[in-house]
Amino acid sequence: MSSRSVRFAEIGLLLAGESRRSGGLAPSFRSPPRTSGRDRALRRRADGSVSVAVRLSGRPFVAVVADMIEGTIAANRLEGQVAEDLRRRLWAAVESTQGEVLSAA
Numbered sequence: 357m358s359s360r361s362v363r364f365a366e367i368g369l370l371l372a373g374e375s376r377r378s379g380g381l382a383p384s385f386r387s388p389p390r391t392s393g394r395d396r397a398l399r400r401r402a403d404g405s406v407s408v409a410v411r412l413s414g415r416p417f418v419a420v421v422a423d424m425i426e427g428t429i430a431a432n433r434l435e436g437q438v439a440e441d442l443r444r445r446l447w448a449a450v451e452s453t454q455g456e457v458l459s460a461a
Contacts, residue, residue, distance in 0.1 A: 360412050360417060360420075361387070361412065363417065364385065364387060364410070364412060364424075365385075366421065367421055367424060368424065370450065371383075371424055371425065371428050371450070372384070372385075372428075374445055374446055374449045375432065375446070378445060380425075380428075380432040380434075380442065381404075381406060381431055381432050383405075383406040383407060383408045383427060383428055384405065384406070384407045384408070385407070385408050385409075385410065385424060385460065386407055386408075386410075387409060387410050387411060388409060388411045388412065389409035389411060390398075390409065394409075394411065395411045395419075395423055396408065396409065396410050396411070396423040396427055397451075398427060398430055401408075404405045406431040408423075408424060408427030410423045423452060425443060425446045425447060428442070429442060429443055430431065
């Protein structure tokens with residue numbers, strides 16, 4: 357089994373790709389957030405790029421993935437049904453390629 361940081365990177369690439377295929381912005385992912393005590397933080401840069409920072413340590417990995425997915429939704433400024441549709445696509449993508457990671461983590 358891969359380390360948590362390797363799985364984090366793999367899922368980050370997967371989510372960014374799925375977001376891009378859906379016509380959205382592909383955020384970058386990093387860990388940990390710069391602000392202590394935060395599980396997730398979003399940083400928008402002047403060039404239009406967005407970085408989602410997620411805390412890995414001391415958390416169930418499924419919570420990390422959930423924050424990555426919610427960060428992708430927030431990075432794209434989605435709400436309502438559009439957000440729900442992308443959220444479902446992102447979870448389906450994770451389950452189809454990383455399902456064992458979520459159950460074993």
